[in-house]
Amino acid sequence: MNQRQSTTNNPDVIVVGGGPVGSYSALNLAKLGLRAMVFEEHSQIGFPNHCAGHISIRSLKNLGYYPLPEGIVENTFNAANFYSPQGTKFSIRLNQPVTCTLNRALFDQQIAAQAMSAGASFSLNTSVQSLIKEGRTIKGVGIRHSDEQEETIYAKIVLDAEGVSSRLLRQGGLRTMRSEGLVYAVEAEIENAQDIEPHAVEVYLGRAYAPGFYGWLIPKPDGTAKLGLAASHGNPNEYLKRLMTKHPIASKQLGKAKIKQINYHAITLGGPIERAYADGFLAVGDCASQVKPSTGGGVIFGMACAKIAADTASEALRVGDVSSNSLQVYQKRFLDQLRFDFTVMLRLRRFLNALSDEKTDEMLRFCGRMGVDRALSGVDEIDFQGKLMLQVLGKPSVLATMAYFALLYLSANP
Numbered sequence: 001m002n003q004r005q006s007t008t009n010n011p012d013v014i015v016v017g018g019g020p021v022g023s024y025s026a027l028n029l030a031k032l033g034l035r036a037m038v039f040e041e042h043s044q045i046g047f048p049n050h051c052a053g054h055i056s057i058r059s060l061k062n063l064g065y066y067p068l069p070e071g072i073v074e075n076t077f078n079a080a081n082f083y084s085p086q087g088t089k090f091s092i093r094l095n096q097p098v099t100c101t102l103n104r105a106l107f108d109q110q111i112a113a114q115a116m117s118a119g120a121s122f123s124l125n126t127s128v129q130s131l132i133k134e135g136r137t138i139k140g141v142g143i144r145h146s147d148e149q150e151e152t153i154y155a156k157i158v159l160d161a162e163g164v165s166s167r168l169l170r171q172g173g174l175r176t177m178r179s180e181g182l183v184y185a186v187e188a189e190i191e192n193a194q195d196i197e198p199h200a201v202e203v204y205l206g207r208a209y210a211p212g213f214y215g216w217l218i219p220k221p222d223g224t225a226k227l228g229l230a231a232s233h234g235n236p237n238e239y240l241k242r243l244m245t246k247h248p249i250a251s252k253q254l255g256k257a258k259i260k261q262i263n264y265h266a267i268t269l270g271g272p273i274e275r276a277y278a279d280g281f282l283a284v285g286d287c288a289s290q291v292k293p294s295t296g297g298g299v300i301f302g303m304a305c306a307k308i309a310a311d312t313a314s315e316a317l318r319v320g321d322v323s324s325n326s327l328q329v330y331q332k333r334f335l336d337q338l339r340f341d342f343t344v345m346l347r348l349r350r351f352l353n354a355l356s357d358e359k360t361d362e363m364l365r366f367c368g369r370m371g372v373d374r375a376l377s378g379v380d381e382i383d384f385q386g387k388l389m390l391q392v393l394g395k396p397s398v399l400a401t402m403a404y405f406a407l408l409y410l411s412a413n414p
């Protein structure tokens with residue numbers, strides 16, 4: 001391996017990873033007048049894509065990303081159909097479209113382009129191999145270019161947005177996400193799904209098909225769809241095959257479907273890591289496990305935390321103190337914003353995981369009988385599920401259902 005003479009001007013902040021969270025961090029850093037440099041190991045932003053891109057419209061609006069340029073939003077949804085493993089269906093129909101599915105590659109490229117226009121630099125085909133430390137303080141990174149040349153780049157702060165792999169987080173001396181919170185996902189592009197509503201997301205619950213998570217089918221107007229599932233154990237591919245051939249409803253919808261493309265990736269559901277900062281270092285996005293434990297959605301929470309990380313970095317640089325003592329305010333700020341939602345979603349995930357397939361079936365039947373769908377019809381935000389719960393808790397059907405869920409949970413965990 002050759003050590004290349006550095007030709008790069010040292011930036012204020014190095015960002016590891018050009019996913020949505022890394023690029024959005026770089027955009028915010030650049031807007032604050034800081035020199036941000038993003039290193040992305042792949043040759044193109046947005047590829048390979050592993051994500052369904054199912055996102056709340058209101059959250060995108062709050063971040064200034066809705067409407068989006070043509071082609072990025074592939075479909076919008078005002079309904080979701082939940083199925084038990086036995087085929088019981090419970091549907092929620094909302095008064096307006098509340099979620100959309102994005103072309104994630106184009107979305108990621110849009111954020112990266114904005115970051116570049118704001119002044120951030122991107123170095124593609126460049127893998128960050130190591131963190132450079134002086135004492136306990138992280139002072140830069142060792143990078144490897146696609147031609148195998150290696151280089152050391154220094155910065156005042158390294159912002160880690162490397163995604164779920166968390167290789168650098170360990171080098172930074174931080175504890176990684178809880179391994180028992182990981183599920184292993186398969187995400188496929190399919191054609192020829194049958195009998196699906198054009199603006200409804202299909203969700204398949206139950207241990208027999210997706211233990212520890214669920215399966216999903218997200219239709220697109222061109223007749224193709226995104227099909228996926230995740231599981232806490234076992235081979236997700238085998239579960240996908242079983243879903244497509246044995247599930248009483250999905251087998252009818254997917255019996256003639258053809259898989260055009262398939263990807264595999266992990267999702268972290270264990271809630272945020274207990275410490276996402278060190279001396280000269282901040283972790284953000286999937287690598288800090290800033291992901292909804294209920295649904296595995298990490299784009300919105302990761303981007304919200306990226307803004308907080310950029311603000312924190314800017315303040316620390318202004319006062320010339322990048323010690324962990326100065327950067328710890330980042331953890332407090334993102335938890336102040338998201339702690340309640342994380343707590344509710346972690347409980348919801350634990351509840352769903354505890355149910356046998358028979359109890360899952362019972363739960364969906366009960367929701368239908370109680371008219372929970374009517375109580376939820378006015379909902380326009382699904383990301384912040386703690387706040388959503390508070391919004392609907394006053395409705396008698398929701399209260400009764402919560403009490404019933406508590407009984408179900410207790411009977412599953414005597």
Ligand SMILES: Cc1cc2nc3c(=O)[nH]c(=O)nc-3n(C[C@H](O)[C@H](O)[C@H](O)COP(=O)(O)OP(=O)(O)OC[C@H]3O[C@@H](n4cnc5c(N)ncnc54)[C@H](O)[C@@H]3O)c2cc1C
Pocket residue numbers: 016017018019020021022039040041042046050051052053054055126127128129161162163164165185186187228264265266267284285286287291296297298299300302
């Ligand atoms: C199957 C599946 C479906 C999902 N569906 C949804 C969904 O519908 N909605 C939703 O909100 N979320 C969803 N998610 C989660 C979502 O994909 C992540 O939360 C989101 O991509 C996190 O963004 P990030 O920038 O933190 O990480 P990533 O998107 O993983 O980006 C990390 C980037 O860092 C780069 N990188 C890593 N290590 C290095 C290194 N050492 N040097 C240089 N570059 C490096 C990677 O190449 C990558 O580009 C899904 C996840 C999976 C697996």
